[in-house]
Amino acid sequence: MRKMTKFFITCGAVCVLGIILTVAGFATGGVENMEKVEQSHSWFHYGSGNEESDLLPTDAYDSIKAEGNMDIAIVGPGFAEEMDADFAEDWIADAYENEFAGNVMVSYREGAEMPEVKVEKGVLIIKSNAVGPEMEVNLSTEDSSPNVVVFCDKKKLDSIEISTSYGDIAAGGIECDNLNITNDSGDIEVDSVTGGKLAFKTDAGDIAIENCTGDITAEVNSGDIEFDSGENMDQFQIALQTGAGDIQVNKSTEEVHEFTHEGGPNKLNCRTDAGDIEVTFLDATKVQE
Helix, strand or coil, X not given: CHHHHHHHHHHHHHHHHHHHHHHHHHXXXXXXXXXXXXXXXXXXXXXXXXEEEEEEECCCCCEEEEEECCEEEEECCCCCCCCCCCCCCCCCCCCCCHHHCCEEEEEEECCCCCCEEEEECCEEEEEECCCCHHHCEECCCCCCCCEEEEECCCCEEEEEEEEXXXXXXXXXXXXXXXXXXXEEECCEEEEEEEEEEEEEEEEECCEEEXXXXXXXXXXXXXXXXXXXXXXXXXXXEEXXXXXXXXXXXXXXXXXXXXXXXXXXXXXXXXXXXXXXXXXXXXXXXXXXC
């Protein structure tokens, strides 16, 4: 919980600094001076601003590696509009677009540095140098972090590794031998992802997993975990644990702090220090014992 304490202290300090700068800005020249500060300093944002978007073609790749501060979605050919999960946010396509296959869509604040996108030795590399919230004063009505949507040109990938300090992360409609997603602050959402090892971890945020199979691990410091499977419960070996929260399996009214179940061939391990875990399988009428 020390990370969470530091996070909230940082947020409080940023808010206080923002108020001070706002008062100082208006006292010394109002909006015009605030805009000058924004033009001179990348860590300060004021007003609505304009967004720029680019559709970047890529060379062929078998793996993806993304790092930095951004919202990012990995969309594969298996992603469809009729998916049940609330996968599609404003910055994510509602469905896989064939005409975008093999391209990366990047949206970022006007004047900000565009994320780097390149392919090296069969790996699609995405890096964002956007400043994090601990170094940013944002008085605008918009999120200043860049948005990235990767439209994979094939469903099967070797590996996907995503690591961000802040930002939401999503993936859907892909097969992957090794999928590893971590962030310090933000939500993680995956839909219809199959493969070998699927690992998800966030310090402050929620994790939502739907229609996924494999060796699945989800860890949260402060936040909820929701798992909704298209398989029966006996297809999973299950280990669930929460420190301060409740565990609910197959819509049972009995709430517990630990739950295990022997099955196979898939694995589901979920842990949250402060938050709830809700797990639902296809045979939802069978409640937890």
